[in-house]
Amino acid sequence: MALVKSRAVVLRTYRLGETSNVVVCYTENFGKVRLVAKGARKGGGRLGAALEPLLVSGVVFYRREGGDLSLVSQAEVEREFPELRRDVVRMAYGSAVAELVDKLVPGEESDPRLFGIIVGALEEIDAAPEAELDVALWRFELALARELGYTPEFGRCVLCGNEAGRDARFSARHGGVVCGGCLATRPEVPVAGAAASAAIAALAAGEDISGGSLDAVVRDEIGSTLTDFLGEHAGRSLRLRSIDFLAQVRRMEHSQTEPDQHDED
Ligand SMILES: [Zn+2]
Numbered sequence: 001m002a003l004v005k006s007r008a009v010v011l012r013t014y015r016l017g018e019t020s021n022v023v024v025c026y027t028e029n030f031g032k033v034r035l036v037a038k039g040a041r042k043g044g045g046r047l048g049a050a051l052e053p054l055l056v057s058g059v060v061f062y063r064r065e066g067g068d069l070s071l072v073s074q075a076e077v078e079r080e081f082p083e084l085r086r087d088v089v090r091m092a093y094g095s096a097v098a099e100l101v102d103k104l105v106p107g108e109e110s111d112p113r114l115f116g117i118i119v120g121a122l123e124e125i126d127a128a129p130e131a132e133l134d135v136a137l138w139r140f141e142l143a144l145a146r147e148l149g150y151t152p153e154f155g156r157c158v159l160c161g162n163e164a165g166r167d168a169r170f171s172a173r174h175g176g177v178v179c180g181g182c183l184a185t186r187p188e189v190p191v192a193g194a195a196a197s198a199a200i201a202a203l204a205a206g207e208d209i210s211g212g213s214l215d216a217v218v219r220d221e222i223g224s225t226l227t228d229f230l231g232e233h234a235g236r237s238l239r240l241r242s243i244d245f246l247a248q249v250r251r252m253e254h255s256q257t258e259p260d261q262h263d264e265d
Pocket of ligand 1: 157183
């Protein structure tokens with residue numbers, strides 16, 4: 001057990017006994033760790049204030065390896081995202097980032113580049129126009145997939161290996177594009193539509209796309225395709241609470257702004 005120091009993004013916290021919290025963090029130097037913040041639930045504690053979800057804090061802790069709980073000795077906020085913490089919609093996107101890291105990153109391998117990707121995504125969600133928040137999340141999902149070693153394939157068909165071509169469509173299940181020839185003979189292979197496939201390929205190539213210019217149906221399709229893709233590699237279907245919550249908020253906004261229309265779902 002060694003006393004160590006790292007920057008950390010707080011992913012989530014849960015209660016431990018009457019006064020303490022367990023804080024699940026992604027640290028710059030040690031990967032994902034679970035810390036115990038003693039007394040964090042008592043009012044006015046500085047430790048607790050620095051270890052709230054979606055803050056970047058400098059933490060000093062007695063490190064135990066192997067997934068055991070490590071005791072925090074000090075924590076200080078280094079970076080907060082004011083808009084993200086103020087606005088319920090941005091908060092939901094930020095929570096989706098935290099949930100994905102919590103669910104998909106297996107353990108304690110150190111990956112400072114992934115730490116940078118997480119902080120970068122939170123910065124973008126803090127600052128981007130609301131119409132571009134989806135794009136920020138999608139870009140993060142693709143970067144996370146790459147970092148975890150499952151980069152989607154866009155150059156060649158994942159079924160036959162031939163060059164993908166213009167009529168190729170993205171398949172979440174197969175982790176890449178399926179060519180027109182294969183789709184013609186195997187219509188049962190589930191793939192995203194043309195517009196969603198093109199947007200995912202552009203994002204993966206690092207191109208900027210405008211979320212605001214996408215049709216709402218296509219937007220939903222890109223979102224669910226990428227979640228399915230990540231879930232496929234995690235070996236289970238991913239149900240993100242933050243995304244469900246976001247869908248609820250969107251439905252409420254929709255029913256307030258367009259009172260004469262009724263969703264039939
Ligand atoms: Zn093919």
